[in-house]
Amino acid sequence: MSGPSEPFGGLEPTTGLRSEERSVASTLGRLRNIFRGQSAALFVVLVVLAVFFSALRPDAFPKIANVMNMATNASILIVLAVGSTFVILTGGIDLSINGVLVFSGVIAAMSMAAVGGDNPGVLLVGLVCGVGAGMVWGGMNGFLVAKARIPALIVTLGTMGMSLGLALLFTRGVDISDVPDSLVLTVGSGRMAGIPILVIITAVVFIIGTLVLRFTRFGRYTYAVGSSPEACRRVSIDVTAHLIKVYMLAGMLSGLAGYLSLARFATTTLSGHLTDNLQVIAGVVIGGTSLFGGSGGMMGTLIGVIIPVMLLDGFVVLGLPPFWQQIAVGAVLIGAVYFDQLRRELRSR
Amino acid sequence: MSDTPLIDARGIVRHFGHVQALQGADFSVGRGEIVGLVGDNGAGKSTLIRILSGTDRPDDGAIFVNGQEVHFGGPQDARAVGIETVYQDLALAPDLDAAANVFLGRELLKPGLLGRLGVLDNSRMVQQTGEAMVRLGVTIRPSAEVFTLSGGQRQSAAVARAAMWATSAILMDEPTANLGVKQTKGVLDLIRRVRDAGTAVVIISHNLPQILEITDRIVILRLGRSVGQVAASAACVDDLIRAMMSGVLRRQAT
Numbered sequence A: 001m002s003g004p005s006e007p008f009g010g011l012e013p014t015t016g017l018r019s020e021e022r023s024v025a026s027t028l029g030r031l032r033n034i035f036r037g038q039s040a041a042l043f044v045v046l047v048v049l050a051v052f053f054s055a056l057r058p059d060a061f062p063k064i065a066n067v068m069n070m071a072t073n074a075s076i077l078i079v080l081a082v083g084s085t086f087v088i089l090t091g092g093i094d095l096s097i098n099g100v101l102v103f104s105g106v107i108a109a110m111s112m113a114a115v116g117g118d119n120p121g122v123l124l125v126g127l128v129c130g131v132g133a134g135m136v137w138g139g140m141n142g143f144l145v146a147k148a149r150i151p152a153l154i155v156t157l158g159t160m161g162m163s164l165g166l167a168l169l170f171t172r173g174v175d176i177s178d179v180p181d182s183l184v185l186t187v188g189s190g191r192m193a194g195i196p197i198l199v200i201i202t203a204v205v206f207i208i209g210t211l212v213l214r215f216t217r218f219g220r221y222t223y224a225v226g227s228s229p230e231a232c233r234r235v236s237i238d239v240t241a242h243l244i245k246v247y248m249l250a251g252m253l254s255g256l257a258g259y260l261s262l263a264r265f266a267t268t269t270l271s272g273h274l275t276d277n278l279q280v281i282a283g284v285v286i287g288g289t290s291l292f293g294g295s296g297g298m299m300g301t302l303i304g305v306i307i308p309v310m311l312l313d314g315f316v317v318l319g320l321p322p323f324w325q326q327i328a329v330g331a332v333l334i335g336a337v338y339f340d341q342l343r344r345e346l347r348s349r
Numbered sequence B: 001m002s003d004t005p006l007i008d009a010r011g012i013v014r015h016f017g018h019v020q021a022l023q024g025a026d027f028s029v030g031r032g033e034i035v036g037l038v039g040d041n042g043a044g045k046s047t048l049i050r051i052l053s054g055t056d057r058p059d060d061g062a063i064f065v066n067g068q069e070v071h072f073g074g075p076q077d078a079r080a081v082g083i084e085t086v087y088q089d090l091a092l093a094p095d096l097d098a099a100a101n102v103f104l105g106r107e108l109l110k111p112g113l114l115g116r117l118g119v120l121d122n123s124r125m126v127q128q129t130g131e132a133m134v135r136l137g138v139t140i141r142p143s144a145e146v147f148t149l150s151g152g153q154r155q156s157a158a159v160a161r162a163a164m165w166a167t168s169a170i171l172m173d174e175p176t177a178n179l180g181v182k183q184t185k186g187v188l189d190l191i192r193r194v195r196d197a198g199t200a201v202v203i204i205s206h207n208l209p210q211i212l213e214i215t216d217r218i219v220i221l222r223l224g225r226s227v228g229q230v231a232a233s234a235a236c237v238d239d240l241i242r243a244m245m246s247g248v249l250r251r252q253a254t
Helices: A027-034 A038-056 A064-089 A097-115 A120-147 A152-171 A181-188 A197-215 A217-227 A229-234 A239-265 A276-286 A298-318 A323-347 B045-052 B075-080 B098-102 B112-116 B122-136 B151-165 B181-196 B208-214 B237-246
Strands: B007-016 B019-029 B034-038 B060-065 B068-070 B083-086 B169-173 B200-204 B217-222 B225-231
Touching (some): A064 A097, A064 A217, A064 A239, A064 A276, A064 A298, A097 A120, A097 A276, A120 A152, A120 A239, A181 A197, A181 A239, A197 A239, A197 A298, A217 A229, A217 A239, A229 A239, A276 A323, B019 B060, B034 B045, B034 B208, B045 B169, B045 B200, B075 B083, B098 B122, B122 B151, B181 B200, B181 B208, B208 B237, B217 B237
Parallel strands (some): B034 B200, B083 B169, B169 B200
Antiparallel strands (some): B007 B019, B060 B068, B217 B225
């Protein structure tokens, strides 16, 4: 005989195990998934802005030259933002990307100058050294965040200062302009089928980043670690190793961005990237990736980076003070984070 | 249960400094059996479950699975012999969908080159999750993100995940804590179906009426020792409380 059965827990009339038999998501559903939530709304904002600026200055804004100019301006930020999306999805942050960018640019320039000459081999040496330098900084960030358990904000604030300081130390504060001409003429300002090579490289990085995040185990673990590190540990996923890899990836992309910056400006631009980290983080967050980790995506990041670039370009074309862009982006950023917070509160109910 | 028990833990000892959490506890569970583990706070229930799930190691004693002695160096060793654990906090990643959670840490990769590049075989994982859900009578869409599920559905997803991988036993810590009446019933029915499929189930709960309702047999722990066991059909709440407090059962069953 079993004991008296008492009501367990509360008495809320929950529906319990509802029948939710539905057919597999259609192709349309999948398409919607790519642009779901915030990035769908953002895409509309982007289109509205483009139409708005085009309507006011049809002679200047919707021209191919202007579009290419915007794409070029966005390209280095997008390379950085691909890495930052991975980092922020894990619930982390990387403030050091601009310092690492400048440091890697300096290393690339110095290594190419050390080898000397101007041929594809030299360019490759610069690329490997630049990306390698970025990877070392990224590995250090990852180790300090995941293994030493120091907050990412502090670790990367520290390494940002260290990498910038070392770059200034190595150059004695004077920009290195000894950059191979072929690098500047091809990667920096060359075009293929009318599209700047810089933009093509960025597109390739973005597409690979998107595929890795959406379709691979590495991407799945990035979301999982950001969503619940404890759930990952319980199923024997090496959370520490994954975090180190993610920060290394961000470091490598900062290194690549440094190399691209070197090619574009034909100099190391020691003081030209001071706010890149903040612009990138703003773009990723505006794009709907949660600062708490676990949700977001690359498509949002792309739009989130492009909107501020388009605003700046639009204000310049309209002859408005470009300072309005900073004000608008700041307000949008705060709004985006507030929106994310509301969404999280709603779903935890 | 005349044949060898599926899990047989004998004389398990575990101490943390001067605290004797377990002082020679015996515990066994057979195939297709639900065993409840009850005891006052500090009786050693959780420590015993942690040892059986591989997250903690005993200082002394032996564990046999299917008659073979095992030494768990970590949870992955327990999983390797088919023992899965459902933790009280469920250990689900809320942003991932049900299928991704079921396969978390055991993802299926596409065959060939794509698989070697780490590309996930999502359609196969969703399909297998769907089949398991149907088999277990759980109505959760494999593509539903966990944060969209109700408390009962989350609990069911966690149990279904364990049931999908457990070839021998499932250990559950408070499986119906924080659930409403109807949701609790759904989870208990699910646990019975898991048992009927031949899996051994071990449940820790403070909810004694529920333990009496769901289990076949109850093992009582007191001060780190097993002080008795009783068939659930031959006991009432007062018997269990008396045994937990004094170590003496009124009606001793074999």
